[in-house]
Amino acid sequence: MDETSLRLQMQKVLELVLSDIGTLRTGRAMPSLVENVVCPAYGGTQRLKVQELGTITVPDTQTLVIDPWDKSIIGDIRKGIMEANIGLNPSVDGEIIRISLPPMTTEDREKYTKLLSGKLESGRIMVRQQRAEAMKDIKRKFEEKEISEDMKFDEDKKVQEITDEFVGNIDEAGERKKQELLQI
Numbered sequence: 095m096d097e098t099s100l101r102l103q104m105q106k107v108l109e110l111v112l113s114d115i116g117t118l119r120t121g122r123a124m125p126s127l128v129e130n131v132v133c134p135a136y137g138g139t140q141r142l143k144v145q146e147l148g149t150i151t152v153p154d155t156q157t158l159v160i161d162p163w164d165k166s167i168i169g170d171i172r173k174g175i176m177e178a179n180i181g182l183n184p185s186v187d188g189e190i191i192r193i194s195l196p197p198m199t200t201e202d203r204e205k206y207t208k209l210l211s212g213k214l215e216s217g218r219i220m221v222r223q224q225r226a227e228a229m230k231d232i233k234r235k236f237e238e239k240e241i242s243e244d245m246k247f248d249e250d251k252k253v254q255e256i257t258d259e260f261v262g263n264i265d266e267a268g269e270r271k272k273q274e275l276l277q278i
Contacts, residue, residue, distance in 0.1 A: 122195075158195070222261075
């Protein structure tokens with residue numbers, strides 16, 4: 095078992111989970127709500143993320159402003175955000191796109207909390223899959239007599255410690271996000 099590659103794989107899972115839960119709406123405007131929305135730009139010849147098409151700013155807690163670098167694609171960006179079906183209604187205001195976020199209801203907060211739980215569990219499952227692959231590799235090495243039984247035991251224990259560390263990191267990030275969701 096290569097500890098460095100296992101940590102690297104689990105770090106990728108953690109980053110994926112963090113970016114995934116970053117897209118959840120918490121009642122405050124955040125660029126992460128729209129920055130990864132893909133828009134068909136330039137007549138549909140290219141598909142680019144909003145963050146690649148302009149600057150996203152947050153003038154206040156309930157408003158996002160997108161200032162496209164190329165003003166000719168402002169309609170494409172608006173259309174892309176509408177088609178993403180993320181519950182946001184962008185409006186063109188001169189040469190910028192303004193998105194006003196409505197206040198979240200208790201029902202919305204509960205819905206997003208459930209969605210958060212699902213995303214966190216998916217992350218835990220991915221980490222456990224990495225653990226299973228590492229354990230399988232250790233077992234194979236033991237059966238082929240590449241490592242002793244003591245080494246197998248030590249490596250299994252180390253893999254479990256790394257797994258616990260990353261599951262803990264996911265849980266910690268989830269708890270912070272849950273606090274944001276429940277904050278009024």
